[in-house]
Amino acid sequence: MLYKFSNKVYYSKHKFSHLEPAIGYIKGDYFSIMIDTGNSEEQVLNFFEDLKKENLPLPTYAVLTHHHWDHSFGAAYTGIELISSKKTNDYLTEMSNWKWDEFSIDRRIDQKIETIYSANIMKKIYPNLTKINIKLPDIIKSGDFTLNLGKLVVSFYTNDNSHSDDALLIYVKDEKVLFIGDSHSKSYRTTPMSYDKNKLANYINFLKDLDFEYAIPGHGNIYTKFELLSLLETEYSEL
Numbered sequence: 310m311l312y313k314f315s316n317k318v319y320y321s322k323h324k325f326s327h328l329e330p331a332i333g334y335i336k337g338d339y340f341s342i343m344i345d346t347g348n349s350e351e352q353v354l355n356f357f358e359d360l361k362k363e364n365l366p367l368p369t370y371a372v373l374t375h376h377h378w379d380h381s382f383g384a385a386y387t388g389i390e391l392i393s394s395k396k397t398n399d400y401l402t403e404m405s406n407w408k409w410d411e412f413s414i415d416r417r418i419d420q421k422i423e424t425i426y427s428a429n430i431m432k433k434i435y436p437n438l439t440k441i442n443i444k445l446p447d448i449i450k451s452g453d454f455t456l457n458l459g460k461l462v463v464s465f466y467t468n469d470n471s472h473s474d475d476a477l478l479i480y481v482k483d484e485k486v487l488f489i490g491d492s493h494s495k496s497y498r499t500t501p502m503s504y505d506k507n508k509l510a511n512y513i514n515f516l517k518d519l520d521f522e523y524a525i526p527g528h529g530n531i532y533t534k535f536e537l538l539s540l541l542e543t544e545y546s547e548l
């Protein structure tokens with residue numbers, strides 16, 4: 310299912326139960342892009358089906374908000390070029406050398422590289438774990454950059470946040486909307502999950518300075534800028 314944010318911005322419905330993040334879609338006059346590739350072939354095919362139903366052109370590029378599997382494992386099934394930050398490329402390169410079998414995944418849970426929750430969903434989506442196919446990015450960006458989609462410029466900001474240090478925050482100034490991936494979330498590599506105080510302060514300041522009205526996260530409902538900042542400031546005050 311696709312939500313229409315505006316004539317140029319759409320996003321798919323996320324599913325907590327399948328750890329399917331929202332996939333974003335930004336349409337320019339020249340070409341369109343998708344934000345994140347979901348966690349599986351099924352999620353990608355459903356997304357493309359939804360675009361067809363709305364008579365929207367298929368995207369020319371996919372851009373990753375960060376490397377986590379639920380956002381990146383669908384990339385192999387898009388058939389289009391993949392763009393990521395340099396750090397995301399480094400992580401995916403490392404992950405492509407890992408073993409993807411039950412024993413190896415469970416070991417990574419012990420090492421806090423993976424959570425039980427996320428690994429259980431991965432095993433449900435990939436009953437045959439050897440089907441996991443990690444596509445490496447075709448275009449690697451080492452700093453902030455922009456793409457002109459045709460009468461619509463999209464800005465990509467590299468961001469080191471509590472959840473991951475390889476993020477791209479994706480900003481459509483004309484539409485006053487920001488795709489944040491999981492950048493507003495805690496790190497799952499600590500017990501309990503937590504924010505890094507300095508990173509959260511930097512993140513809040515970045516958001517305050519940016520002129521946007523809505524933020525679209527990977528998992529969960531769309532936020533107004535006020536809602537997102539209120540939530541994060543409450544978290545910060547408790548650190």
Ligand SMILES: [Zn+2]
Pocket residue numbers: 375377472473491
């Ligand atoms: Zn994540």
